[in-house]
Amino acid sequence: MAKYIGKRLLRSLLTLLIIITIVFSLLRLMPIEGYFENFEKLSTAQINVGLRQLGLKDPLPVQMINFWKGVFKGDWGVSHKYRVGAPVLDIIAEKVPVSMKMGLAALGIALLLGLPLGILMARSTRTRFKIGDKLGTVFVVIIEGIPAAIYHLLIQFYGSKLPGFDMFFHADRPLTWILPIFSLALGNIAYYAMWLRRYMVDENNKDYVRLARAKGVSGGRIFSSHVFRNAIVPLAQFIPTSVILTLMGSLYVESLYSIPGMGGLLVQAIQRQDNTLVQALVLIYAAISILGLLVGDIFMALLDPRIALGKKEGDR
């Protein structure tokens, strides 16, 4: 296992290296305006001095090596457009906590409500009229079927009329956190409920459940230690990714409530051609996506004995 994780980490680093090289090279093709605050007013000589100072006149491999050196030293460059002169890491560090707090709260709520809802629906499929399952399905279909933007807007519009609530987010007023967190959670509630229900119904129809009934195991115990336990495995794989993804924030909800989070940062950085910021964000996004997959796979292997990481076929 440790050997496998080591190998996977090395391979992940390699993937990261390739992604960054591609993005880095592509960004060199971008117009150089992105490195200057007041490009129009500068003379050619001034621009050349500026570029040289930034190391952009060096050959590409040298630039690359310098960039990586900086990355490991914690110097990821400074922003030239978004917030002139500010280190990009500072900009990001200031925005990540807001997005993450909000995202984690939303994810927690989604798991806390979505999983029980899924269980409820799965159990209800075994009753006569399946009322719980039908109601749950209506909810899932509405949330998954209607574009999120529509119900986000409705939640903001009607929710903000409640006393103490507001159309916009204020970090110091806890009540104003509720609507965006709820908006963020809603989609995930439906997602977890839908998949858990589906996996549980699948498991429930398997032969080993029949055998468990035949040997006299009670319905409740079959559900908890056989059906739920087995149905959660395919879902668990995605939970680490979901956790890590919270630090990226949500573009739509954050702009709707004017939340100073990560959500819109990349888009703004690209629009304003802030090349250093784009490059730093891409590095972070790539790294966390790769990490999420890795942790998900390890998680899965811990839960499912049939997955033997790092072992060759036939090893015992």
Place this chain on the structure above:
Amino acid sequence: MEEKPILSAKDLELKFTLRGKVMTALRGISLDVYKGESLAIVGESGSGKSVFTKTFMGLTDANGAITGGELWYKDTDLTALKTEAQWRKIRGKEIAMVMQDPMTSLNPLKTVGWQIQEAVELHQGLKGAAAHAAAVEALKDVGIDDAERRYHQYPHEFSGGMRQRVVIAIAIACKPQVLICDEPTTALDVTIQAQILGLIKDLQKKYKLTTIYITHDLGVVANVADRIAVMYAGDIVEIGKCEEVFYDPKHPYTWALLSSLPQLGVKGEPLYAIEGTPPNLFVEVHGDAFAPRNPKALNIDFVERPPFFEVSPTHKARTWLLDPRAPKVEAPERIRHLKEQGVSLRVQ
């Protein structure tokens, strides 16, 4: 066999409701099973053999219900059991089951030991180390070497035959009175089949189990059963000791079934097959259910259902041919001399 049966069905009728249509899966079936015996229920797919045995454990699918007749286990009226909690006193503890496909009948995420121990804890009232020891003992009982180590392994680390041994260990760990084996060897290699059948036979002797086999393999039947019940379209048409049913069959369906034995085939000629298809159980069956496929059916076969006629105290068949007024119809030539021909029904 004068004693009281351990398991008894009387005119049992079971109906399924499927999309508003009603299917009669068991049409007034009667069967007595006696303690310590080994009974085989044979019949083609869809004849209701699995459905029948599932009613003994209350495992009928939710859309099925017993609509008539009686079903007794010792002194317990099984038709009166309504809740899962009531059924759990029977399931596993009194009647245990070995299912067809060992590849899917174990939970893939639990160790085999855990799964056996679950049964031990439920039915033997043991906990902790004692339950663990009993589970290891059960593994040894079914002939698994190195049981202590095997206890901690997962189903995917076992071969098909070994998994079926584990399933049998689970059944045995419940210390049941009756063991139902629902096609226990169908999914296994021929070489493994004989081993598994041998194992069940040994355990039957060791624990004085009553065993009920469900199968469509007459070779399996000859190997393990004392008595045979032949099922057709939701009813038993003939029942008797193994030799009686094999060498002196009375029901035209049993004749047809035996005629289809591949051992009787002549090289180069197609194997015998029964004409037609089983009756549609969504419509009511009149008379003898097999009559439409029986070229020598009597007129009354289409009108009235035959009662059981006794051939010997242990041998009964539901056919009008046994009525004293019936014309004499002989069994087909090819199965009349099975005994003399010494046709080997045993698994090699």
